[in-house]
Amino acid sequence: MWHMIQLNKRPIGVFDSGVGGLTVARSLRKALPREKIIYFGDTARVPYGNKSKSTIDRFSREIMDFLVEKGVKAVVIACNTASSFSLPFLRNNYELPVIGVISPGIKKAISLTKSGRIGIIGTEATVNSGAYHRVLKRTGGKQYRMFSASCPLFVPLVENRMTSGEITLRVVEKYLTPLKQKRIDTLILGCTHYPMLKKVISECMKGVKLVDSSEAVAEEVRDVLASEDLIVPRNHKTGKMTCYVSDAPDNFKKISGLFLKEKVDVKKAVLR
C-alpha cells in the first residue's frame, strides 16, 4: 500500500556495494534525523571497486528496482564507484531524484581550494572512470587541476579495523606521497570507507584540507528534497533506518558498529 503514502513521508533509499555507505547514512541521519532510510548493501557482490562499468551498471539497476519497489522518494548512491559509472543511467531511466556522491564532493573541494590543485583518491574503478575529472571540468572550468590516486588497500584496512597504527600509516604514505609531491591543497576522500581513515590521512597530508563527501552529500540531499517538496513534515519523530543486504546480515551488523553509533535492523534481501 505504499503508493497511498504521501510522497514526502516515504523513506530515502541509500545504496552501496556493502557496509561503507553507512558513512553517508550516518551523515544523513545527522542532517535529516526525521527521515526514514532504507539502506541496501550489496554484500554478496562487494567489492565494486575492481569491476567493469557494465557489471556495476547491472548491479545498480537491480538495487534501484529493489528500492523503488520499497516505495522510496529519492535514492542516494552512497558508493563512489557506482556513482562514477551508473549515475547518468539511473537519472535518465527513473522518475525519482537520484543523488550521487561525486558532484557534492567536487563542489565542496572547489569551495575550499586556494591553489586550485585538488587531489582525489578512490577505488581503481572510480579513478579510472575519470568521473571526478569530468565533473570538476564541468563545474569549475579550466582553472582547476586534479591529481588522482587509487588506494585499493584502504577498504580492507578499514573493514579489518585497522584505521590507525604503523602499518596503516605506511600504506597511507605509500599511496599519498605522489599526491603530496603534486602540491595539492585539497583532497577529496572519494570512497565510502576513507572518512574512517581521516586521522591517519591528515597526519600524512599536513596542511591539506580533506573533503569528506558524506557530509557534502547530506547537504545536497537536503537541498534536493527541499526543492522538490519532499522533506518529511516537521512534526515527525526520528525516522527509522532499515538495512537490507544481499548476503550475511550478521556480519554486516557486526561491522556496522564501526560506522554507526546506533543499532540497525538488518535483513537479507534477494534481488531480481
Ligand code: DGL
Ligand atoms: N563503496 C565503494 C566505493 O565507495 C568501496 C568498496 C568497493 O570497492 O565496493 O567506491
